[in-house]
Amino acid sequence: MNKKGILLVNLGSPRSTAVNDVKEYLDEFLMDERVIDYRWIFRALLVRGIILKTRPAKSAEAYKTVWTEEGSPLVVITEKIQKKLQKLVDVPVEIGMRYAEPSIETGIQKLVDQGVSEIVLFPLYPQYAMSTTETVIEKAEEVRKKKFPKVKINYIQPFYNRDIYINCLAESIKEKLPENFDALQFSYHGVPERHIYKTDPSKTCKIDEANCIHSQVDTHNAYCYRHQCYATTEAVIARMGLPKEKTIVSFQSRLGKDKWIEPYTDETLETIPEKGVKNLAIVCPAFVSDCLETLEEISVEGKEQFMHGGGKTFHYIPCLNDEDRWIEVVKTLCEEKLDDFYLV
Ligand SMILES: C=CC1=C(C)c2cc3[nH]c(cc4nc(cc5[nH]c(cc1n2)c(C)c5CCC(=O)O)C(CCC(=O)O)=C4C)c(C)c3C=C
Ligand SMILES: [Fe+2]
Numbered sequence: 001m002n003k004k005g006i007l008l009v010n011l012g013s014p015r016s017t018a019v020n021d022v023k024e025y026l027d028e029f030l031m032d033e034r035v036i037d038y039r040w041i042f043r044a045l046l047v048r049g050i051i052l053k054t055r056p057a058k059s060a061e062a063y064k065t066v067w068t069e070e071g072s073p074l075v076v077i078t079e080k081i082q083k084k085l086q087k088l089v090d091v092p093v094e095i096g097m098r099y100a101e102p103s104i105e106t107g108i109q110k111l112v113d114q115g116v117s118e119i120v121l122f123p124l125y126p127q128y129a130m131s132t133t134e135t136v137i138e139k140a141e142e143v144r145k146k147k148f149p150k151v152k153i154n155y156i157q158p159f160y161n162r163d164i165y166i167n168c169l170a171e172s173i174k175e176k177l178p179e180n181f182d183a184l185q186f187s188y189h190g191v192p193e194r195h196i197y198k199t200d201p202s203k204t205c206k207i208d209e210a211n212c213i214h215s216q217v218d219t220h221n222a223y224c225y226r227h228q229c230y231a232t233t234e235a236v237i238a239r240m241g242l243p244k245e246k247t248i249v250s251f252q253s254r255l256g257k258d259k260w261i262e263p264y265t266d267e268t269l270e271t272i273p274e275k276g277v278k279n280l281a282i283v284c285p286a287f288v289s290d291c292l293e294t295l296e297e298i299s300v301e302g303k304e305q306f307m308h309g310g311g312k313t314f315h316y317i318p319c320l321n322d323e324d325r326w327i328e329v330v331k332t333l334c335e336e337k338l339d340d341f342y343l344v
């Protein structure tokens, strides 16, 4: 029988906080055509001609504020998930990062070295986007075809609507909520609106209330990141028994001049205190592991924006990271796909 293995794939971080390492990382990340989706020449002009001239130094400073002795939080936490999962399953588990090291190729190679020929690859993103699940699968297929043509890969699909995940997230948030809060904000990583239109096979999404937010799954919503973020929120608050009026959804981390999906987190944080939200709890469910975008952009910058707007207390709720209940979910989702090989 063919030997199976699991590859957990996360986004990846620079190898260090040195400006050159951050530059190399940003170059690989932003030159991905599923992240900045312009024709190569325009992408190169924007990324290499403009963004990489100033952003690496600024980002390196931000990375320094979250970096630990073990390294980048995102990579360290992904390693912790790997180790915990490895104790629960009897097939080898490795990690790979979409950008930088350890790469997807390195992860597959490690599995192949252990005799694995059938891999369950888990993109660690709850919601589908061109810049999340899609780019991971594209990259893994490119590597597989070029370097490991005999290896089979079974991909775990976005899991934003799976009950086991929703229950896990709801319980985790509930446990960490402060006693008094006026609102719970769900801040998801943003994407340019254009990405939503591009990945909509039905070409019906207008990025509005009617098309995007209602929660049934149809051909459009199967690929609509914005819909999947709202659906995650709706399911979690239903499970927590939290009224909709006490929740806010917003999108963070926009880059460049294009229109990104709204409402924007930074603007929301500045303006909600004057609307009566003085005590805020905030969670970032597009990320399964804490990273620069949660530990710096939300916990530090976001807090400043909220306080500047007149807020009183700001409570950041950490990601699922290596919580045991989340590792159980990872295990279940992987096992479903391990069994799937028999059906292929
Ligand atoms: C969770 C899903 C993510 C989506 C969707 C996403 C889209 C996206 N990101 C950029 C640009 C940047 N993102 C950066 C950091 C970053 N992004 C994600 C996740 C998603 N990105 C994570 C987990 C991280 C943190 C990585 C870490 O090492 O901790 C950065 C780098 C940091 C910075 O300079 O601000 C950039 C740049 C775009 C353009 C985009 C959609 C098209
Ligand atoms: Fe990002």
Ligand SMILES: [Fe+2]
Pocket: 196, 205, 206, 207, 211, 212, 213, 220, 221, 224, 226, 227
């Ligand atoms: Fe939509």
